[in-house]
Amino acid sequence: MSDAAMGGADDGPADRIFLRDHVVDVEIGAYAEEYGVKQRLRFSVDLEVRRSGAPHVDEVASVVSYDLIFATIRELADGPRMKLLETFAERLAARLLAENDVTRAWIRIEKLDRVSGSLGVEIERRSGR
Structure with a gap:
């Protein structure tokens, strides 16, 4: 079913940028x-970004930068302590979706030191625009 049929805006083509398996030490x-x-x-983040109608320009300023993902994770990790991965994921999604061209975010956060494998949370959020 299309986004338009589901009640969402269909603003044309979109791309995804992602960060996979990025490990950060956090008190949580x-x-x-x-x-x-x-x-x-361990963070895995996918962002759906709106494509502009303009021809592609080979400049960082013309795209949503991967640095946005790194910096936002680091800022939250260094900020006030959180108890829940769910809180971290929600705050990360909200900040990333505040960027004009980001329309959807998929975020997975896993704790690697609590069990023999991993445990975590995965969320999907859409921009309200």
Whole structure:
């Protein structure tokens, strides 16, 4: 079903940029043993970005930069402590979707140090524009 049929705006073609398996040490968690301890979080982020009608220009200023994803993760990781991965994912999505050309975000955050594998959260959010 198209976005238009689902009640969303169909603004034409879109591209995706992504960051996969980016690991950052973060103090996060709701349990007593998680306070004062940094844990490895693995981030995978996909952003759907609106394509302009203008011809492609080979300049960073003409696209949504991957640096936006890195910097936003780092800013949140260095900011006020969060208890939940869900909170981190929601805040990351909100900040990335605030960018004009970002129309949708898929975010997966996994804790790598709590179990023998990983545990985490994955969300999808759309821009309200």
